[in-house]
Amino acid sequence: MLKSTLDPACTGLFSSLFLDYIQNKDSVKQFYKEFPDLGNFKQAIESKTFDQKKRNTLVDVLNQQYGGFDGAKVKANIQKLNESNTFTVTTGHQLNLMTGPSYFIYKIVSTIALAEKLQKENPGYQFVPVYWMASEDHDFEEINHFYFDGKNYQWDTDQTGAVGDFVIDDSLKKLIGELQFLPDFFKTAYTESKTLKEAVRKYVHHLFADKGLVIIDANEKALKELFAPVIKDDLFASTANNLVNDCNCALEDAGYATQIFPREINFFYMENGRRERLICEEGVFKTYDGENEWTEEEMVTLIAEKPEKFSPNVVMRPLYQEVILPNLAYLGGPAEVAYWFQLKSVFDHYSIDYPFLLPRNFAMVLSLPVQRKMDKLGLVEKELFLPIDNLRISYVKEHAEQDLDLKDERSQIADLFKSLEEKSVTMDATLAYAVKAAYKRNEKILDQVATKFRKAEERKNTIAIQQLSDIKKMLFPQGTLQERKINFLEFYLGNPDFIQSLFNTFDPLDFNFILLKENGSERIAKEASQK
Incomplete structure (x- = not known):
C-alpha cells in the first residue's frame, strides 16, 4: 500500500485536548509526566525500576495462561519479563466479536511497532508488547457484533457479568457456522474454546504470535493481591474520587472537556454472572443491587482473602495496569489518551509511575x-x-x-x-x-x-x-x-x-x-x- 498523511486537525475528528497534546502545547503539560519522544523515552528507561517479586508473579500468571499455546517468541518474551532490564508497552481493548472495528488491529500493530522502535534505539534493554484483554468489562452490547461488507453480525445471549467468562454457547456457534467468509483461525478459536476470553486469546495469538505479542488477562487473584492496598484505600478513603474531581476542574478551567467521572468507590464486586458497583452507606458496604452487604471489618477481610472479587472501573483500571506491569507506555485511541489526563494526580498519590501516553496510529x-x-x-x-x-x-x-x-x-x-x-x-x-x-x-x-x-x-x-x-x-x-x-x-x-x-x-x-x-x-x- 502507498502511504500519505494528514494533520489530524484537518480531519475535524479530534478534540482540542487531544490535538493540543500531540502538538506538545504547554496548556496540557500539567496533566501528564513526559511527552513521548525518543529522548524522553531514553531517560525514562534508564531510570525505571520494577519490583522483582511483581515480575515473578506476572511471569507465573502468564505461564499459566499460555499453557498449551505454541509460539517461541511469545514464550521468550514472557521469560524476559523476569529480567530487570525488560519493560512493556501496552494497549488494551474489549473482547469484540471477530476483533470488532479495524482500529483494534491498528492498536496492536502500533504497540508492537513501538516496542520494535524502542528495541532498536535502546539495545541494552528489552521491550515486550502487551495486549490487555478487557475480560472484566460487562457491557456486552458494545462487543457482541461486528460489521462486514455492509452488514452487521451479532451474537445474542442472555449471559451476564464479566464478558470474558461468557460461555461460547450454541447461539454463537450457529452464527459462526453460517459465516462462510470467516477464516479458519476464527472458526477454530471460537468453536474450540469454552469462554470468550479463551477464544480472543487464540485468534489474537494467531495473528500476532510471530511478533511476540503477550496477551494478559488481569482477572487473576495473584495479580489483584498486588493491588489490594489500593483497593482498600479507595473503599475506605475515597482518595481517587477527590483527586480526579480536582483534576476535572483544572481541565475545565484550561478550556477542556472531561470524559470520565469518579465515584466514591471505583470498584465493582464480581462473581460468576455478576459485576455490581460497590457503594457505602453509613459505614455499611453494599452492592448497588442490594444483594450483598459487608461491615467494615468484613470488607477488610474480603479484600485480604478474595481480592479477585474486586474489579476496577475506568478510573482504577489504568492504575491496576501500571501496578502489575513494568510498563513504559500505553497506546490508545484519542478518547483513551484524553481520559488518562484526568488520572495523573491519582498516580502521584499512590507513587505509581505514570506511563508515556501515545495515540495509536489512525488509518483509512x-x-x-x-x-x-x-x-x-x-x-x-x-x-x-x-x-x-x-x-x-x-x-x-x-x-x-x-x-x-x-x-x-x-x-x-x-x-x-x-x-x-x-x-x-x-x-x-x-x-x-x-x-x-x-x-x-x-x-x-x-x-x-x-x-x-x-x-x-x-x-x-x-x-x-x-x-x-x-x-x-x-x-x-x-x-x-x-x-x-x-x-x-x-x-x-x-x-x-x-x-x-x-x-x-x-x-x-x-x-x-x-x-x-x-x-x-x-x-x-x-x-x-x-x-
Missing part, C-alpha cells in the same frame, strides 16, 4: 474504486473529511458554467441601493432605514434564486454527486469513520499481507492521520479470491 484505506472516483472528481485527500453537503455544493459551484453565487448581480444591486440610500438622506433621513430594509429583502430573494440555480446545476451533475456520496459511504459507513466501523476482514481477506502492510507503514511516534492507498496488485488478488 482507500480502495482502487475510491481512488478512481477521487481522481475523476478532482478530490484531494483532506476534502474526504468534509460533510457531504459541503462537498456537493463545492463541486457544483466549481464545475458550473455560470456564477451560482450571483456575484455580479449582487454587486449591481448593492450599488443601486447605495445610490438610493444617498438620495434618501437628502430627502428624509428616516428613509435610509426603509432603503436598508428593502436591500436586505432583495438579498434574501437573491439567496433563494442562487439556491434554485445551484439545485438546477446539481441535477445536471447527478452522476458526479452520486459518486461523491458513494465515496463518503465507503469511507464513512453509516456516518462513522471507516476504522471505527468496518472489520479488518474487508481488507485482510483480499490481501493476506494486509497486517504486514500496516507494520510497513505505521510509525507509533508519528501522530498524523494515515491514508493507505490500495495498489493494483492488491485489487487483482482480492478479485481473484472472490471468484
